[in-house]
Amino acid sequence: MRITNQGLLTGAKTARGLVVIIDVFRAFSTCCYLFAGGAEKVIPVGDVERARGIKESNPDYLLVGERGGRELPGFHYNNSPSEIVDEDLSGETIIFTTSSGTQGLMAAKGAEELITGSLVNLDAVVSYIEEEGPDRVSIVPMGKGAKEPSDEDELCARWIERKLRGEEPADTDSAIEALKEGDGKRFFLEENQAWSPETDFYLCTDINRFDFVVKAYPGGGDSLILRGL
Numbered sequence: 001m002r003i004t005n006q007g008l009l010t011g012a013k014t015a016r017g018l019v020v021i022i023d024v025f026r027a028f029s030t031c032c033y034l035f036a037g038g039a040e041k042v043i044p045v046g047d048v049e050r051a052r053g054i055k056e057s058n059p060d061y062l063l064v065g066e067r068g069g070r071e072l073p074g075f076h077y078n079n080s081p082s083e084i085v086d087e088d089l090s091g092e093t094i095i096f097t098t099s100s101g102t103q104g105l106m107a108a109k110g111a112e113e114l115i116t117g118s119l120v121n122l123d124a125v126v127s128y129i130e131e132e133g134p135d136r137v138s139i140v141p142m143g144k145g146a147k148e149p150s151d152e153d154e155l156c157a158r159w160i161e162r163k164l165r166g167e168e169p170a171d172t173d174s175a176i177e178a179l180k181e182g183d184g185k186r187f188f189l190e191e192n193q194a195w196s197p198e199t200d201f202y203l204c205t206d207i208n209r210f211d212f213v214v215k216a217y218p219g220g221g222d223s224l225i226l227r228g229l
Contacts, residue, residue, distance in 0.1 A: 027101025
């Protein structure tokens, strides 16, 4: 198994084989909570206006997403696990657009198989890859706005790679704690609590809370549909 770690939007565009698009804070953590809440499927979208267009044609669908971390006008939920964790989403179809994670999914045109990655389903992602046994795995940490690396996505990518190579990550608790002083610091600032609450940090770093993976399937044209497996 050939493993490459190539981040950001450029990495997504050149990724091949089984591709893992990582967004810990918060897209693909939120996505896991959507499926845990009973959502039937999630439609990832790169463009906000396209998301609104899908909603207009499908009034029963729910809009979830953000730009700059903040909820978009008219959307049902922000890209926030705290808003999702206690919701009953049984049978719902979600239209989902974010600044980083969904951008990576839509850019990964060269993927033979496409899944998402986060800390909340870390071992499930590793187990899925091992069971599939692909010749090539591309790990893509999406970072901040898909343009610069972020601590949490780089950490998740390293841990996935290490586990695939048969090495267990060391000092996981210390590494998570260190995020509070790095790119996770925003969750602890008082002025951010309305849109980036402290609880999001803990929900996004609850390692292996879920035992399923989120996989992308063709949705017709250039669209995708995400399902929890």
